[in-house]
Amino acid sequence: LPQSLPVPPAPVSPRSHLVPAPRVDGNYCLTCGSDKSLKLWNPHKGTLLRTYHGHGYEVLDAAGSFDNSQLCSCSADKTVALWDVATGQVVRKFRGHAGKVSCVQFNEEATVIVSGSIDSTVRCWDCRSRRPDPVQVLDEAKDGVSSVKVSDHEILSGSVDGRVRRYDLRAGQLYSDYVGSPITSVCFSKDGQCVLAASLDSTLRLLDKDTGELLGEYTGHRSTTYKLDCVLSEQDTHVGSASEDGKVYFWDLVEVSRVPHVGGRQALDEVLLHPPSRGHQHVHLRQAEGGARVRAGTSGIPPRDGARTSGITWDPPRDGAGTSGTL
């Protein structure tokens, strides 16, 4: 029987979700929020490049395609939308989820959108054909799906029922790892060997992908009610997580030692590490209130040292939902 665990409540509005649009260079930053729109920013200058309107309710997650030509977003209006970046029009809208769609991802070639919803299903939508139904519905979760990630042949989903499910398309296997506490965020390690899972017991767990063994456990931050993000750095050297005390926590992946955190005064929801381009390291942060902000380290800082960025202060938010700024 499905366990009725409380779905982690989304933070109070106004809010925005921060998404790194391009994997390649990090020259754009995409936010989405309760104003039913997506906003594309230049994180370096803090200029708003484009606003995408078309959702009927709060936009909960968004992702960009590999070639920056398309965006996908999911909303509390139960739809998943595919956008054209240049025209700003909705190319397709996928309806089928029975509840809020909380997370969305493109696959590598942007041919499939994978979306996870509060209705405890993960749906794979075909971007190529005009088919309105999902290609496949992964309904193994017993509670809402809070996070989904896609690799070249895997779909990783974290659910509130406390399980991390990895659907291996190549092997035709489903691996379900029980973590116990509702999962808020999952992500692959860059080497493809591990899975990082953040759960509501204020713990990040690094699990071995093949055996499901626990490789590391990272605690110290606070995560009990909100859907907070976790992240692995580009070289898998550090583990980062947002925390409800408004700080970003980093751990050394191997030594499991905490490195000094960056912080603000308000609760954070999402943490994204900027791709290391031109020697910068940007830490993308999202706050529960007051919009998204981008922090940037100076160019001299090596990417692996997340600690140095803590010396930089916040810039004031410009508007309610989805401000982006840089220093």
Next chain:
Amino acid sequence: MAAESSDSEEEDLVSYGSALPALQEGERIKKPVPLQEQTVKDGKGRYQRFHGAFTGGFSAGYFNTVGTKEGWTPSSFISSRQKRADKTILGPEDFMDEEDLSEFGIAPKDITTTDDFASKAKDRIKEKARQIAGVVAAIPGTTAFDDLIGPSKITIGVELLRKMGWKEGQGIGPRIKRKPLRQKPDPQVKVYGCALPPGLSEGSEDEEDEYQPENVTFAPKDVMPVDLTPKEDVHGLGYKGLDPTQALFGISGREHLNLFTGGSEKTSDLLGDLRHSKGRKLGITGQAFGVGALEEEDDDIYATETLSKYDTVLKDEEPGDGLYGWTAPKQYKSKKRFETEVKYIGKILDGFSLASKSSTYPPPDLPRDYRPVHYFRPVIAAGNENYHLRKALEQSTGKLENDTTQQSRHTLNASQRRDRLGETVLKGPAPSVLEYLSEKDRERLKEVKQASEQQMKVKMLPQQSQNRFQPTSANDAPHKWQMFLGGQLANAGSSDFKPFARNPEKQKRYESFVQSLKQGQKDMLEHYLDPSMTEWERGREQEEFFRAAMFYKSSNSTLSSRFTRAKYEDDVDKVEVPRDQENDIDDKESAVKMKMFGKLTRDKFEWHPEKLLCKRFNVPDPYPDSSIVGLPKVKRDKYSVFNFLTLPEATTSVTQATNERIQQNNNLNKPKKPSRWDVSDKEKEKKDSISEFISLARSKVDIQQQPPVPMTEECGTETNETLPTNEDKDQEESRPSMDLFKAIFVSSSDEKSSSSEDESDEEHQPTVSVINSETNKQVDLPDSSSSNVQGST
């Protein structure tokens, strides 16, 4: 001839016109320009072509096309949604040439004077004159046409007058003080000469009826011009042609009308039904004049005039209709006079006649207890829940209408309407899970119960589990439920609902049970339960009865009538469930607590991705022959208790040690997954009575379900004959759950492999893969499935 003579005597000739210029040296004679090359150019030097239906049609378009060189070119659709504002409405001027807009074109843009700007107000004087002329003329009404033809130009005199401040309708001269009301001319006064038509003379004098203050001056009254129509005919003075309207329908002709329309049909026939035109004053109707275009009614223009319409003798008017003449009976004459006053106007239908005398009816007799005061009697719906209000109303109004026939149909509930309509009662849904059990299953339960009775007697429910099917206790249950039920019990058991209609015996028990419950005989409750049942079952049934009694309140009849049984009971007993279920959380919970991630917390399933998804991910389909999507499913008993029963002892008693043992076992015989049935099998010695009871029941199921299995397998393999049922029966006592696995998980291919090594591998579990007998669809690919299982493990 002329040419010859011109040479010789040139000077004699007279030349007209100017001579052609002399040809110069070497110049050729000009040929006349052919017609097709004669061109006309417009003001800007552009060629103007004349074509069209007649010569002189103006040029339209570009070389006979629609204005562009391309003509009608199909253009791609452009949505007007975005550019709605750009759209303009084109007028005819947009398609005109410039010449058309010039001074002499079709639509000149310069201001020119036209008659249209003249005053629309009619010249009153002229109008009056025309009216008089129209009446006086030999053929009346002809001057009306002048109105249509004449131009509405204003003469210079009128224009000058207007500039001096004159307005139409006023007289000419200095403004005067109006005298007080003139007396109306006495009707007795004789008028000599030509009297004005009544309509005209009256109108002018009626205007003076208004209130007129003293210090206000008025323009003088308009003066009627003297009618100076010359006499051109040879008629006598004052002669007027016969005016049919005046003669028959005018005011002066009223008496005549009475004469003719006295009621007799014959005269109205003669007149050609002219009564419709009574209200009209002027107009030419019917007879001899035809119908004008402005006439509304299409009268009978072909009616002939007869002399009978006219009086041939000068005398007093006859009172009657003239049918009888002067010899008419007396009563007829007097009656006629009376009836003309209450004349019925309108057409009387054929076969009917006017009532000769009006009949009056006496008022109805009042009932003796009639009170001429209305008092309000509220209607309360029968199903109204406000009992107190109802009671109060009942007292105030004396009695409440209990008769359902007096209620409006909206206040009836569905069952009452059904009773009225005479429909049969719909069967309500069976309330309990047990009702969905087939007869077979119930028998099986009974057997199981009898078999396990001996054991049950010894140890009765050794541990209280959280199982929801477990009754709390047979003794305290009634008290508990009694509290729950409270007043609702009053309605329970009444009316026509039968929660256990499928089992009449049980229904009877239930009814008596409810009856006793109502009377508060708590001790007697047990007596109504089946004495042949075990205590466990009895306790359960009791709880079920309580539940039913609580659930089926009085409203249940409306509820049940909304639902009906499914027409086609397909696969009632079977439901598709995933073959591999994620295991119980409890042991995993403990594993997580001990941070023993890995095998303990991991479940691995065979999962079939959709083919298209594989294609989109650029991944080869791992199961190219499979038609399954997602997790493989098996069919199980739908509402079987065993689907929902988890083995509490298996989960709660699983400790670290057992987990490890399972792990070891898994390592030993690889093709196994730690399913709950495995655990139960391993922990057989730890089983308490419940699990034994369940496994017993399972074994019975297997025996009964076994026969179809060989049936399906016989066609495939002969080796399956080594799977007789009696062999199972032999094993039953020793290890009954073995058959359970076979029944559920055995597939034909596995059967093949496992049956061969049956003797040796007896103690080990058969490979966990598909299938029971119902899932033949999945067995259709035996090779792939078996290979998958082996490959995956």
